[in-house]
Amino acid sequence: xxxxxxxxxxxxxxxxxxxxxxxxxxxxxxxxxxxxxxxxxxxxxxxxxxxxxxxxxxxxxxxxxxxxxxxxxxxxxxxxxxxxxxxxxxxxxxxxxxxxxxxxxxxxxxxxxxxxxxxxxxxxxxxxxxxxxxxxxxxxxxxxxxxxxxxxxxxxxxxxxxxxxxxxxxxxxxxxxxxxxxxxxxxxxxxxxxxxxxxxxxxxxxxxxxxxxxxxxxxxxxxxxxxxxxxxxxxxxxxxxxxxxxxxxxxxxxxxxxxxxxxxxxxxxxxxxxxxxxxxxxxxxxxxxxxxxxxxxxxxxxxxxxxxxxxxxxxxxxxxxxxxxxxxxxxxxxxxx
Amino acid sequence: xxxxxxxxxxxxxxxxxxxxxxxxxxxxxxxxxxxxxxxxxxxxxxxxxxxxxxxxxxxxxxxxxxxxxxxxxxxxxxxxxxxxxxxxxxxxxxxxxxxxxxxxxxxxxxxxxxxxxxxxxxxxxxxxxxxxxxxxxxxxxxxxxxxxxxxxxxxxxxxxxxxxxxxxxxxxxxxxxxxxxxxxxxxxxxxxxxxxxxxxxxxxxxxxxxxxxxxxxxxxxxxxxxxxxxxxxxxxxxxxxxxxxxxxxxxxxxxxxxxxxxxxxxxxxxxxxxxxxxxxxxxxxxxxxxxxxxxxxxxxxxxxxxxxxxxxxxxxxxxxxxxxxxxxxxxxxxx
Numbered sequence: 045x046x047x048x049x050x051x052x053x054x055x056x057x058x059x060x061x062x063x064x065x066x067x068x069x070x071x072x073x074x075x076x077x078x079x080x081x082x083x084x085x086x087x088x089x090x091x092x093x094x095x096x097x098x099x100x101x102x103x104x105x106x107x108x109x110x111x112x113x114x115x116x117x118x119x120x121x122x123x124x125x126x127x128x129x130x131x132x133x134x135x136x137x138x139x140x141x142x143x144x145x146x147x148x149x150x151x152x153x154x155x156x157x158x159x160x161x162x163x164x165x166x167x168x169x170x171x172x173x174x175x176x177x178x179x180x181x182x183x184x185x186x187x188x189x190x191x192x193x194x195x196x197x198x199x200x201x202x203x204x205x206x207x208x209x210x211x212x213x214x215x216x217x218x219x220x221x222x223x224x225x226x227x228x229x230x231x232x233x234x235x236x237x238x239x240x241x242x243x244x245x246x247x248x249x250x251x252x253x254x255x256x257x258x259x260x261x262x263x264x265x266x267x268x269x270x271x272x273x274x275x276x277x278x279x280x281x282x283x284x285x286x287x288x289x290x291x292x293x294x295x296x297x298x299x300x301x302x303x304x305x306x307x308x309x310x311x312x313x314x315x316x317x318x319x320x321x322x323x324x325x326x327x328x329x330x331x332x333x334x335x336x337x338x339x340x341x342x343x344x345x346x347x348x349x350x351x352x353x354x355x356x357x358x359x360x361x362x363x364x365x366x367x368x369x370x371x372x373x374x375x376x377x378x379x380x381x
Numbered sequence: 382x383x384x385x386x387x388x389x390x391x392x393x394x395x396x397x398x399x400x401x402x403x404x405x406x407x408x409x410x411x412x413x414x415x416x417x418x419x420x421x422x423x424x425x426x427x428x429x430x431x432x433x434x435x436x437x438x439x440x441x442x443x444x445x446x447x448x449x450x451x452x453x454x455x456x457x458x459x460x461x462x463x464x465x466x467x468x469x470x471x472x473x474x475x476x477x478x479x480x481x482x483x484x485x486x487x488x489x490x491x492x493x494x495x496x497x498x499x500x501x502x503x504x505x506x507x508x509x510x511x512x513x514x515x516x517x518x519x520x521x522x523x524x525x526x527x528x529x530x531x532x533x534x535x536x537x538x539x540x541x542x543x544x545x546x547x548x549x550x551x552x553x554x555x556x557x558x559x560x561x562x563x564x565x566x567x568x569x570x571x572x573x574x575x576x577x578x579x580x581x582x583x584x585x586x587x588x589x590x591x592x593x594x595x596x597x598x599x600x601x602x603x604x605x606x607x608x609x610x611x612x613x614x615x616x617x618x619x620x621x622x623x624x625x626x627x628x629x630x631x632x633x634x635x636x637x638x639x640x641x642x643x644x645x646x647x648x649x650x651x652x653x654x655x656x657x658x659x660x661x662x663x664x665x666x667x668x669x670x671x672x673x674x675x676x677x678x679x680x681x682x683x684x685x686x687x688x689x690x691x692x693x694x695x696x697x698x699x700x701x702x703x704x705x706x707x708x709x710x711x712x713x714x715x716x
Contacts, residue, residue, distance in 0.1 A: 098571035099542075205660050235426035235598065240642035240654035247651060262571065269644040269654065288650055306576035307646055308601025312624045320580070321573050323527075324541040 051125075052086035053223055053256050054110065059083045059119035059129075061102070061109045065329055077329045079105040081280035082119070089223065090250065092257040094271030094288065096264055096303065098325060102280040103260045107226040110258065111143050112136055124223060141171055144217040148229035150209035154201040160187075160212055161197030167219045186215040190245060207238035211245065218249060224256045231266060243270055264307055268292055273362070276300045279336040280328055282356065283371065286363040296365045296372055298341045338370035345370040357381065387414030388592050389438070389477075389560055394452035394462070396430075396437045399445075405664045407433040409616040410452070412698070413609075415560065420586065420593040422607035422624075424600060424639075428661060430616040431596045435562045437462070438594075439479055440469050456560075475505040478553040482565035484545035488537040494521070495533035498552055505556045520551040525581060543574035547581065554585060562594045567602065579606055600643055604628060609704075612636045615661055615672040618698060619713075622705030632707040632714055635673045671696050671710040685712040 061080040079102040087093045097103045108114040110121055112128060121129045124142060131139070147153040154163055164183045168174055174182065180197075187196055190211040201209055210230060217225050227246070231239040247270060249255060261267050267274055268288055275285040276299065284297040295301045302319040309316060321340045326332055332339060338350035354368025359378050369375045396408040408430040415421045423431045436442045437449050438461060454461035456477070461469065478501075481487040489497055498520055499513035508516065514533070521529035524547040537545055546566065553561055563582065567575035583606065586593055595606055603610055604624065611621040612633065620633040631637045638657035648654075659676040662668060668675070670691035674682060685691050699709035707714060 098573065207660065236600070236639060237426060237642050237657040238660065240644070241656045241658075243644070244653050244656060247653065263644075264572070265644040265646050265648070268646060269648055269650065269652070271650070292646065302573055304646065306572040308575070308579070308599060308605045310600040310604045310628070310640070310643055310645065312604040312607075312628050314604075318576060318580075320577065324543060324574075325571075 050089055053089045053091075053124055054087040054258075055120070055122040056086065056110065057084050057120040057122070059106070059109060059121060060117045061105050061114060062117045075329055078280050078331065079328060080109060080116075081328075083277075083280075083282055084119075085275060085282065085285060087224065087256050087258060089256055090254040091273070092250065092259050092271045094267035094274040095258060095260045095277060096262060096267050096274060097277035098262060098303075100279075100325060100328065101277040102328070103277050104228050106277070107145065107228050107258060107260050111145050111224075111226050113145070141220040142223045143226070144220070144222040144224070145226040145228060146210075146213050146217050146230045149233055150206065150213040151201065153213055154209060156201050158200070159197060160192075160199055160201070160204075163201075163212065164197075164215055164219060167216065171220060173220075182219070186219055189218065189249070190215040205238075206234055207241060210234060210238075210242050214242070214245065214249070218253065218255070221253060222255060224258065227257055227259045227261075229261055230259075232261060232263060239266070246270065264292075264303060276303065279325065279331055281336065281366070282364065283337065283366040284364065286360075290360075290363060296359065296363070296378075297337075298343060298371050298373070299337050302342075335366070335368040335370055337366075338368065341370040343370050343373060355379070388417040388456070389415040389594075390453075390455040391434070391438065392453045392455070394434065394437055394454065395450040396433050396442060396447065397450050398443075398447050402665060406450075406667070407616055407664065408437060409667070410695075411611075411613070411616075411618055412452075413611045413618065413621055415592050415594055416609070417592055418586075418590055419608040420595055420606055422603040422610045423594065423596045423613060424598065424603050424610060425613035426598055426661065428615075428664065429613040431613050432564055434613070435479070435564050435594065435596055438562065439473060439477065440466075441473075441479075471505075474501045474558070475556045476558055477560040477562065478556070478558040480546075480549055480553045480561060480563040480566045482568050484542065484549045484569070485537065487549050488545060490537055493534050493536060494540075494548055498533070498548070498555060501552065501555045516555075517551075520555055521548070523554070523585070524548070524551045525577075526551075542570055543577060546570060546574075546578055550578070550581065550585070554589065554591075557589065558591060560592045560594070562596070564596045565598070566595075568597065568599070575602075582606070600639065612639070615667060616664070617672060618706070618708070619673060620705075620707045621698070622707075623703065626702060626705040630702075630705075632701060632705070633673070634677050634679070634713050634715065637715060638676075669693055669695055671708055671713045673708075673713045674710070677713050679712045679716055682712050685710075 062076040062078050065075045095103045109116045116129050165179050168179045192211050231242050259270055271288045274288045274291045275282050278299050284300045302321050305318045323340055334351035335354045349369050354366040356366045358364050367378045372378050392412050394411045397404050397406045425431050438454050449462050495514050495517045498517035502508045502513040518529045518533050526532050526547055567578050607624050609623055610627045612619045614635045619635045641655035696708050696710040698706040700706055
């Protein structure tokens with residue numbers, strides 16, 4: 045966050061996405077899967093917010109709710125000065141220019157029956173930009189930008205490797221010069237040597253076009269490289285949010301510590317002290333009362349304490365943590381703040 | 382003829398698949414040794430032939446498309462590439478067993494955990510059904526599954542991903558095998574669960590004394606678990622050697638490129654990562670010479686790419702240090 049004066053591009057407040065779980069003869073929803081449960085954060089123009097968490101923590105659902113591929117249950121999403129959480133399809137259309145998404149599996153997100161030229165031209169057609177010749181010019185420019193040969197326009201997605209397909213996905217996402225791109229695990233399906241090419245491309249484009257990223261990934265080392273700030277999600281909630289350097293150097297929440305210590309270190313012979321968690325992630329359907337993490341934390345607490353919720357608060361400048369006896373090792377100090 | 386004292390020695394293994402557009406050689410002359418009680422890592426990117434190598438050792442290549450075209454797999458006095466199917470049947474699961482990547486596909490969804498664990502005990506150890514069931518409970522306990530006497534009668538879908546992988550490990554270890562081949566055992570798992578499973582494998586190896594072949598694309602997993610490493614590229618071995626030599630003095634440009642392109646937890650933020658330009662050549666169209674050459678950044682690489690040598694001569698591996706071998710082609714080695 046270099047520019048403290050400017051206004052956030054995206055502000056998310058108390059966002060919830062709950063899915064009804066249908067059971068029984070009359071399919072009445074008795075229980076809810078709380079995929080995203082009361083999440084608040086903001087993203088500045090040109091900033092990358094990394095979002096990490098394990099499968100099922102709600103990070104992809106959060107991404108989809110923000111760009112309104114899903115309708116949030118409650119809460120606010122303010123994008124570029126407008127509240128978009130309740131907008132209908134037609135109201136959203138002009139906004140879609142400014143907000144794009146890149147998916148994990150580029151093969152599945154590209155129409156296999158369309159040529160790359162057609163795929164990349166489509167956003168211009170939908171947004172009624174330029175005539176056929178101008179559009180073709182724009183497509184060529186896009187291919188240049190993402191490092192694909194001009195001859196690609198006549199080819200079909202299956203003719204490309206995974207890394208190249210992700211480049212096509214990125215070209216499509218940047219075609220309308222968006223202000224925000226939600227990157228949902230954009231490199232996790234790629235081999236390491238290709239992964240670094242794509243990460244570099246995303247960083248280059250950000251510099252050039254001042255795009256903001258919400259970068260969702262489960263790989264912490266990837267998130268660390270690309271992000272300005274990093275948020276950690278656990279069971280639908282943010283448990284820690286801080287400047288990237290700060291988060292990796294001084295993780296406060298026990299879950300963040302466990303995640304960081306679990307990354308296998310690519311240097312042989314370095315023995316790390318590992319924070320080992322007990323058991324598995326509980327189900328987001330009717331999660332246990334109180335602090336969701338308390339029953340897995342290495343800091344053991346009584347069931348009574350575990351059943352009381354933690355408090356998500358700012359413990360240092362821009363450093364937010366879920367403070368609970370089971371989640372931080374200096375609870376007394378932090379709870380007094 | 383064996384030339385090494387390893388528990389398993391693979392020599393010049395060649396495995397191919399028949400496809401609609403002709404035969405594709407997925408593994409092209411791979412050699413390495415697994416030392417008793419040690420862990421050997423095979424690392425490489427998708428399509429490099431690491432899984433096919435494992436499948437060839439186990440003689441589990443998909444039939445009829447896949448076949449072993451050449452080479453030997455020495456295990457004791459036997460060559461697994463040529464022993465009878467009956468003998469292989471005795472070895473598989475009892476002496477050499479395998480842990481697969483996807484615990485959901487490796488387990489039968491309609492059989493109870495206990496039944497799947499009992500299977501190899503009934504076949505290889507000749508236990509009674511009752512004894513096999515009791516032993517299954519012990520095995521579940523050994524791999525750290527809570528309340529094993531309850532879990533043993535459950536179905537795979539009732540377990541979490543990490544628990545399922547523990548069951549797959551228990552099945553692999555049921556008959557006290559001498560060698561366990563783990564093919565991406567933690568790739569489908571979350572990091573915290575991956576850490577649990579790697580710790581489990583390590584402690585089981587220490588207590589049971591088995592040798593492990595760890596196949597993965599994750600250099601972090603290799604660094605944490607292995608004693609020796611084989612780096613594969615496009616069906617061949619680019620470099621192999623003891624873990625410290627490979628990580629600290631990589632000699633092949635591919636190994637070097639791979640090491641420097643992974644983002645590390647301590648790498649500076651928003652700084653460009655190193656990359657290896659280009660992509661892996663297509664299996665249908667592999668060069669004879671050094672396969673990494675088209676991506677090499679050696680200053681005189683163009684000369685080599687245009688030479689007859691590149692078109693006709695396949696580089697061997699050359700020994701450059703204590704059991705450290707690298708592809709013998711100056712254009713793909715550190716300069």
